[in-house]
Amino acid sequence: xxxxxxxxxxxxxxxxxxxNQKGYAGAALSDLMGATGLRKGGIYRHFRSKxxxxxxxxxxxxxxxxxxxxxxxxxxxxxxxxxxxxVANFVERRGTIAGGCPLLNTAVDTDDGNEVLRExxxxxxxxWRSYVSEIVEEGIKAGQIHKxxxxxxxxxxxxxxxxxxxxxxxxxxxxxxxxxxxxxxxxYLEGALRAQPR
Amino acid sequence: xxxxxxxxxxxxxxxxxxxNQKGYAGAALSDLMGATGLRKGGIYRHFRSKxxxxxxxxxxxxxxxxxxxxxxxxxxxxxxxxxxxxVANFVERRGTIAGGCPLLNTAVDTDDGNEVLRExxxxxxxxWRSYVSEIVEEGIKAGQIHKxxxxxxxxxxxxxxxxxxxxxxxxxxxxxxxxxxxxxxxxYLEGALRAQPR
Numbered sequence: 235x236x237x238x239x240x241x242x243x244x245x246x247x248x249x250x251x252x253x254n255q256k257g258y259a260g261a262a263l264s265d266l267m268g269a270t271g272l273r274k275g276g277i278y279r280h281f282r283s284k285x286x287x288x289x290x291x292x293x294x295x296x297x298x299x300x301x302x303x304x305x306x307x308x309x310x311x312x313x314x315x316x317x318x319x320x321v322a323n324f325v326e327r328r329g330t331i332a333g334g335c336p337l338l339n340t341a342v343d344t345d346d347g348n349e350v351l352r353e354x355x356x357x358x359x360x361x362w363r364s365y366v367s368e369i370v371e372e373g374i375k376a377g378q379i380h381k382x383x384x385x386x387x388x389x390x391x392x393x394x395x396x397x398x399x400x401x402x403x404x405x406x407x408x409x410x411x412x413x414x415x416x417x418x419x420x421x422y423l424e425g426a427l428r429a430q431p432r
Numbered sequence: 433x434x435x436x437x438x439x440x441x442x443x444x445x446x447x448x449x450x451x452n453q454k455g456y457a458g459a460a461l462s463d464l465m466g467a468t469g470l471r472k473g474g475i476y477r478h479f480r481s482k483x484x485x486x487x488x489x490x491x492x493x494x495x496x497x498x499x500x501x502x503x504x505x506x507x508x509x510x511x512x513x514x515x516x517x518x519v520a521n522f523v524e525r526r527g528t529i530a531g532g533c534p535l536l537n538t539a540v541d542t543d544d545g546n547e548v549l550r551e552x553x554x555x556x557x558x559x560w561r562s563y564v565s566e567i568v569e570e571g572i573k574a575g576q577i578h579k580x581x582x583x584x585x586x587x588x589x590x591x592x593x594x595x596x597x598x599x600x601x602x603x604x605x606x607x608x609x610x611x612x613x614x615x616x617x618x619x620y621l622e623g624a625l626r627a628q629p630r
Contacts, residue, residue, distance in 0.1 A: 255544035260457030333544050341603040342540040346453035346531050356603050390600065390612045391593075398596025402588065405539040405554050414588045422616075 254333030295336035313373025452531030511571025
């Protein structure tokens with residue numbers, strides 16, 4: 235990697251928690267300078283605008299976050315166990331990037347505003363929903379999940395519940411909401427989704 | 433009401449959607465001036481700071497939102513029906529204040545930042561959770577809800593799922609996530625919570 239590209243990546247890496255904690259409007263140039271140790275010119279040599287940097291920072295933060303959430307899923311042979319592992323990862327493998335879930339933060343931050351960032355968040359959500367959806371579909375094919383399950387709905391339910399729980403947990407500074415939702419989703423996955431062996 | 437107090441209330445009412453859509457940092461003085469039709473001095477004669485105005489605007493937006501969510505709940509005699517009505521209200525009675533749920537927005541906006549606003553959001557969430565929790569407890573006492581139900585957990589689950597769904601719905605500009613979560617919660621309330629008549 236060339237030095238310019240290395241610097242660029244380092245700026246993204248350091249800017250990501252700033253945007254994730256402060257939001258797009260709240261992340262001041264002085265915050266970005268403080269986090270990167272660069273002056274304005276040093277940052278904008280690599281990015282044509284704050285928006286361009288924020289978009290790259292979101293993609294970086296989301297990639298790290300999604301990686302933590304799908305950690306070790308392939309080690310589970312059964313689709314229901316994979317879904318339960320994803321829920322457990324969501325609860326236990328947080329804090330990859332300071333400031334909570336980049337998807338939730340960016341969605342809320344930009345749903346009435348910045349279209350470029352909003353589009354990144356929308357795509358991130360679609361990728362994640364497809365990922366979960368495919369686990370359900372594989373499970374149906376393998377006879378591990380009830381054949382009447384609607385893969386897209388299951389994915390929407392899991393993601394909605396978990397993202398809402400993280401808002402609740404962060405606002406109350408307690409893990410309890412995440413544990414409550416995990417317990418409920420585990421029960422749902424075992425009780426309503428898992429097909430009984432024939 | 434004195435003229436000064438009327439003006440103050442009118443500023444709060446007009447500023448609320450600005451903060452709810454743009455967030456605390458994103459709501460510029462020019463936005464607030466545009467929404468209220470007042471100059472800087474006209475606004476700050478009534479509020480000692482942007483933070484003070486934002487806090488009042490949040491309380492106003494939240495009061496409107498909570499009112500919509502608990503609409504007609506008392507008309508339902510059964511506690512399970514009251515909870516289902518609240519879920520339905522959440523899905524159907526949105527848009528009281530432009531910009532989505534003020535609680536979700538303010539929670540995400542301030543969980544790493546503004547302590548005054550964060551505290552308002554935290555209190556709003558606690559009040560809402562207590563409200564839901566009490567419906568469950570009344571239902572247990574009346575024999576309408578299983579006696580082993582944990583009222584606080586039920587409230588946490590409902591609120592988390594709904595708030596996550598609204599993020600999902602707003603980001604994808606589709607009501608489907610809200611409908612999916614409503615269907616799931618209705619099934620949960622009927623299947624796991626409602627006590628069968630003896």
